[in-house]
Amino acid sequence: MSWRCFARALKSASLLLLFSGSSGEAASATSEAPDPRRDIVVEAVQKVMPCVVNIATEEVIAVRDPLEDIFREFFDPYYRRRQPNTQYSLGSGVIIDEEGFVLTNFHVVNRARRIWVKLSDGRDYECEQVSLTKLSDVALLRIKAKEGEKFSAVKFGADDDLLVGETVLALGNPFGLGGTVTKGILSSMSRRPPRENEQLDVMDWLQTDAAINPGNSGGPLVNLRGEMIGLNVAIYREAQGISFAVPIKRVAAAISEIYSPEWKAKLWFGARVRPAGLPLQVTSVQTESPAGKAGLRPGDLITQLNGKAPRSFIDFIKQLIDIKDETEVTLVVQRGTEKRTLSFRQVPEDTFFNVELIRKKLGLSVQELTPELAVGMGMSRMEGLLVAGVDRDGPAAAAHLDKGMLITGLDGQTTSSVVTAAKLIYAKAKGDKVKFDLIVPRQRGPFIELARFVAEVTVK
Numbered sequence: 001m002s003w004r005c006f007a008r009a010l011k012s013a014s015l016l017l018l019f020s021g022s023s024g025e026a027a028s029a030t031s032e033a034p035d036p037r038r039d040i041v042v043e044a045v046q047k048v049m050p051c052v053v054n055i056a057t058e059e060v061i062a063v064r065d066p067l068e069d070i071f072r073e074f075f076d077p078y079y080r081r082r083q084p085n086t087q088y089s090l091g092s093g094v095i096i097d098e099e100g101f102v103l104t105n106f107h108v109v110n111r112a113r114r115i116w117v118k119l120s121d122g123r124d125y126e127c128e129q130v131s132l133t134k135l136s137d138v139a140l141l142r143i144k145a146k147e148g149e150k151f152s153a154v155k156f157g158a159d160d161d162l163l164v165g166e167t168v169l170a171l172g173n174p175f176g177l178g179g180t181v182t183k184g185i186l187s188s189m190s191r192r193p194p195r196e197n198e199q200l201d202v203m204d205w206l207q208t209d210a211a212i213n214p215g216n217s218g219g220p221l222v223n224l225r226g227e228m229i230g231l232n233v234a235i236y237r238e239a240q241g242i243s244f245a246v247p248i249k250r251v252a253a254a255i256s257e258i259y260s261p262e263w264k265a266k267l268w269f270g271a272r273v274r275p276a277g278l279p280l281q282v283t284s285v286q287t288e289s290p291a292g293k294a295g296l297r298p299g300d301l302i303t304q305l306n307g308k309a310p311r312s313f314i315d316f317i318k319q320l321i322d323i324k325d326e327t328e329v330t331l332v333v334q335r336g337t338e339k340r341t342l343s344f345r346q347v348p349e350d351t352f353f354n355v356e357l358i359r360k361k362l363g364l365s366v367q368e369l370t371p372e373l374a375v376g377m378g379m380s381r382m383e384g385l386l387v388a389g390v391d392r393d394g395p396a397a398a399a400h401l402d403k404g405m406l407i408t409g410l411d412g413q414t415t416s417s418v419v420t421a422a423k424l425i426y427a428k429a430k431g432d433k434v435k436f437d438l439i440v441p442r443q444r445g446p447f448i449e450l451a452r453f454v455a456e457v458t459v460k
Helices: 003-031 040-051 068-081 248-258 261-265 290-294 313-322 355-362 371-376 418-426
Strands: 052-058 088-097 101-104 114-119 124-133 138-143 167-172 180-188 206-208 220-222 227-235 243-247 271-273 280-285 301-305 328-335 338-345 364-368 385-390 406-410 433-444 447-458
Touching: 040 052, 040 088, 040 167, 040 180, 040 220, 052 101, 088 167, 088 227, 114 138, 124 248, 138 248, 167 227, 227 248, 243 248, 248 271, 261 313, 271 313, 290 338, 301 313, 355 364, 355 418, 364 418, 406 418
Parallel strands: none
Antiparallel strands: 052 088, 052 114, 088 101, 101 138, 114 124, 124 138, 167 180, 167 220, 180 206, 206 243, 220 227, 227 243, 271 280, 280 301, 301 328, 328 338, 364 385, 385 406, 406 433, 433 447
16 A cells, blocks of 8 residues: 555544544533423422422311401312311411421411421421411411421522512412422512501502412412512402412511510510521611610621521521520621620510500500409400500590590500500600500490490600
């Protein structure tokens, strides 16, 4: 073979090897190409679904409340078919803490004597009610798990990080059949500013066209980052394709209120902390509270409690609740670039929020209505605070309140506790008004007539 022929043969072999190598690389690249189905929606669902649970209850108590129509709209067909005194599914929930704390709607569990949750992987647990509030339609449960058992927890989105038109996903676990997902857009954010002490309605909710199917109530509404931006509530029966969720800002505020030292242990801490993210951020502080007097301020980041970094919001509140007998509490907080150490003692609420505070603010003395007092006044089925005295020149006298009247509500909230009433009044500034719902018993021969009226008293 000539040298020229050999060179041509060598060149052909090299090209063949190069081509073969390129084909192999192309085949390898094709086999390793990402699955086009595994998009951002799938990733968000896979991130959140382990946190979503089915809520099942037993022995539902028959009650009527403003959410009864929504409950009936969702569950009547299933409700009518159920066997009496059996376990049945009412809605969904979402785990918000690795210790097994579950968030759902108030209207899903307020009738229940016993509650179970079923996880997306099929595990079942009994739950206990921790706290709940009708005003925000939020309830907090805790899974009765083995000691040390941990759970996947959802991540909260930022309070106001919402975009009209962004893609959202409504997740749930209806009837314990497994996870379900619907997709849509965020059609509208909360339609009006929140009103203090007023129950949420449609105008306060997020609106989406992601279908919230029967049984999805109480599940999370999430964005494409897999962050919870709302708590699913209901569909709108007057229109097609309209669903609602409680905004995460209102959900977070409700959790920080109903899971607090004041709510759980009657200890006055006086600050609220956002129940998401670390370090924990202080959202509000009562000026004259123990926390306020110690120098805690909204926006502070809590890095340590009594020398230890809180593992979560739940852990932080549990530690505060466990501090008894007015033991000193030490917080290390980050304020901008500065670190501060603050110390205070929590105060039993009934030590501060008492009859004298109400009299100081309103010129009004009250006492809790005992069963004996109620029967003696012909009001055996009533609950409230009895007006025991009125200062002659005080704000209550100017509003025509008088001894013997029964206070059944303050600013639209029912109240039968001096502490609850004093806390509400304490939060008012000088010149603010407190709306009183009153009952006046009047003797009419052998009968007692109960007249109702409303009065506004100015705080001094």
